[in-house]
Amino acid sequence: MIKAVIFDFDGVIVDSEPLHLRAFQRIVETLGLKLSPTDYYLRYLACDDKSFFKRFLEDNGQQYTEREIARLVKEKGICFEEMIGEDIRIFPGIVEFLETIRGRFHVAIGSGALTGEINLILRHKGLSEFFGFVIGADDTENPKPSPEVYLKCLERFRRDYDGTITAAQCVVFEDSPHGVLAAKRAGMRCVGISNSCSGDELGLADRVTESFSEIIDDFPEMF
Structure with a gap:
């Protein structure tokens, strides 16, 4: 039962996935990197914010610290919340x-x-x-x-x-x-x-x- x-x-x-994608794109662009919709939906869809940034940076040959990941997660969260007013x-x-x-x-x-x-x-x-x-x-x-x-x-x-x-x-x-x-x-x-x-x-x-x-x-x- x-x-x-x-x-x-x-x-x-x-x-809300399109908003998450746009927020991630804005943040990774500040690092000089690009995130395509295809890659996001095929590779990162089930990731939480922390695991997304770790996996994405590793996939792009970038090193990181836990402090850097925490900063990126915070910035993405701020960016996403600013988008909430957009139609979901x-x-x-x-x-x-x-x-x-x-x-x-x-x-x-x-x-x-x-x-x-x-x-x-x-x-x-x-x-x-x-x-x-x-x-x-x-x-x-x-x-x-x-x-x-x-x-x-x-x-x-x-x-x-x-x-x-x-x-x-x-x-x-x-x-x-x-x-x-x-x-x-x-x-x-x-x-x-x-x-x-x-x-x-x-x-x-x-x-x-x-x-x-x-x-x-x-x-x-x-x-």
């Missing part, structure tokens, strides 16, 4: 899906984005009421495909709501291959949402769909 639902954020609930699209069907599951399951967000950024967008879009809590990149040590973010969600569900809940009773909604792998490594069921990647790239998921509207009548019976 499904008891809890966990959503990745960027690329699942809101279409909510993916079709998500609000209706959240309304349908409200009160029936424990609901949370487990994301590689910073918790403050997530909460800012949730408030901006009027979505905060749907989620019991948010676990973000600043709450974990290891980015996806590590299962850490989802295991921390499970710990929080057990602490705050139901001490008997198991990983197998959780469903994760993800839009990236690394995110799907993280969910499966956590022992959870996973639905891949092909907003950012093709269905084939999300093949490890238990089910792949193009939108929440396609599954709103089948959830959670499809498991």
